[in-house]
Amino acid sequence: MFPTHRPRRLRKHAQLRNMVRETVLNKSDLIYPLFAVPGEGIANEVKSMPGVYQLSTDKIVEEAREIYDLGIPSIILFGIPENKDFDATGAWHDCGIVQKTATAIKEAVPELLIIADTCLCEYTSHGHCGYLDVNDLTGRVLNDPTLELLKKTAVSQAKAGVDIIAPSGMMDGFVQAIRTALDEEGFQDLPILSYAAKYASAYYGPFRDAADSIPQFGDRRTYQMDPANSREAIKEIELDIAEGADILMVKPALSYMDIIWQVKEASYLPVAAYSVSGEYSMFKAAALNGWIDEQKVVLETLTGFKRAGADLILTYHAKDAARWLS
Template structure:
C-alpha cells in the first residue's frame, strides 16, 4: 500500500527503465516483405504504400543484401507475373517470378531466410485464391482442386530455394496437402509457416495495389475468416497443427492482438503477426502530414505485437525499425 509501494521508483531513469523492461523488440523478430516483378532495373513505388516498391529480381537481390546487413534475418517474397490465368500458372511454374527471385537471393545472400508466400490470388485472372466454379460470381473457391495447385506451388518454391513455405489462401486442408507434397518431393526439412488465422479484412487494401491482386468480382469472405470471430481462430490453428504446421500466423495484427494472445496461449509453436499494408499506410500517411512521430508510433506498435505474444513480426517498417534499433 502507498506510501510503502511506489511503482515510479523503477521509472526514474532511462537505464533503470531498460533494466526492468518486460518486452524488447530486436531485429531478429522482423521479417521484411518484398514484391517481385519481371524485368530488369525496375523499382516502382506503390502509390498507396510510400516507401514500398515493386522490384525486379536484380533490385530484389540488392534489397535482400541491405536487409541482411541491417540484421534482419528473413524476407517474404510475393510475386506479380507477366500473365495471369485460371490455372495460376505463374505461381507454380519453375520459371515463375517468385522462383526466380528466391534462387537469385539464395545465391547472393545464402544465409538470409527466404519465405515464399504460397497463394494464388496474384496469379489468377479473376484475383481469387484458387479454382472457381464456372459462372459463379460469388468468389466461392473450390477447395479440394485448389489444394493440388498449392501443393505444386510449394514444391516449386522449395526447389527454387525457399527456406520456408507460407500458405496464405485459407483453404481447408492446405497444410496437410503441402506437407505431403513437400515430403514426397524430398523437402521433409522445409518448415511450413501457416497463415492459420487470416481474416477477411479491410486492412489489406494497399496490398492489393502492391500485388495487383484485387478480386475481379465478389470478395474473399467465403474462405478468409470473419473479423467478428475469435474462437474460430483456435479451431483453425488446432487443425493446422494437426496437419503439420511448424509456425502459425495471425493476420492482420493491429486490430487482432487479442487473437495473437489467444493463439500464443493455446500453442507452443512460434507465432507470427503480420503488420499489414493498411496498418503501414495509415502510419505513413499520418507521419507524412506531421500528425504523429513515426518512429515512436512504429516502435510502440511493434512492441505491442510482441507483448501480445508474437515471436515474429512481418512488417513493411522492418528496415526503418532495424535502423532505429541500431541507433
C-alpha cells in the first residue's frame, strides 16, 4: 500500500503515459457516413448537422478521395432517391442512387471500402423500413414481405460493387434472408454488417433531416428495440450470429456503451458502434457556442467507445478525428 504503491509514477511523462495506454484510437477504426442525392454539383448542408452534406455522385467521388487520403478506410453510403414509392423501388433498382454512386466511387477510389446501408426507409413514401399493412394505419411493417425487398436490395448493391452489406431495418430473420440471397447470386464472400442491436432512439432526430426519412405516421418502436432493454440485445446478436452475420452493430453508441460491452463479451465477432446524428449535433452545437473543446471531447468519446469494446466506429466526426489523430 501507500507509499509503496504510487500509480502517479506512470503518469509523470507524456511518453510514459503513451507507453502504458490500454486503449488506442486509430484512424483505421473509423467509418464515415455519406448521403447521396441525384443531380450534379450538389452539396446541401444538413441544417441540424453543421459540416454534414447531402452530395451528388460527382461530389461524393471528390469526398471519397479526401476520406481515403486522410487514412479512413471505409464509408457507409445512404441514398436519397429522386422519387419515393410504396415498394421502395429506389432501394433495389440497378440504377438507384446508392448503386450508381457506389460504382462511381469504386472506379475512382478502388481501395476505399464501401458499406451500403441496406434499408428501405429512405425510399418508401411513408418513411418506414418495409412493406406496410395497408389496412393498418398504425404503420405496422409486414416482416416477411419486407425480407423479399431487402434480398433484392442487397443483391443489387453487391452487383454495384459494394464491399459490405449492412441491413439496418431490424426485421426478424433479415440476416439469414440476405445471406441466402447473396450466396445464391455468387456473393458468398461479401460480409454482412448487421445492425444487430438498433434501438428506437431519440438521438436519430437530425438523421431524419439528412436522409429525408421522417415516418409519415406510425411508430418505429414496433421493430426497433426498447432503450430500456439490454438482455434483448444479446438475444438479437445471438440470432444474427446464427444467421451468418460477420460484424455486429450497436446503435446508438453514447448512451449504449454498456450494450457495446455486453455484445463484445458475448461474441467473438467484430463489434461496430454507430455514433449517431444526435450525438454529433450535440457536440457541434456545444462547440460552436464555445462551451466545450470539440477536439478533446470527441476524441475522448471515441476512445470511450473503443474502451467499451467497439472495434469499428461509425461517426460523422471521422474526418475531423483523422486529422486530429495525425
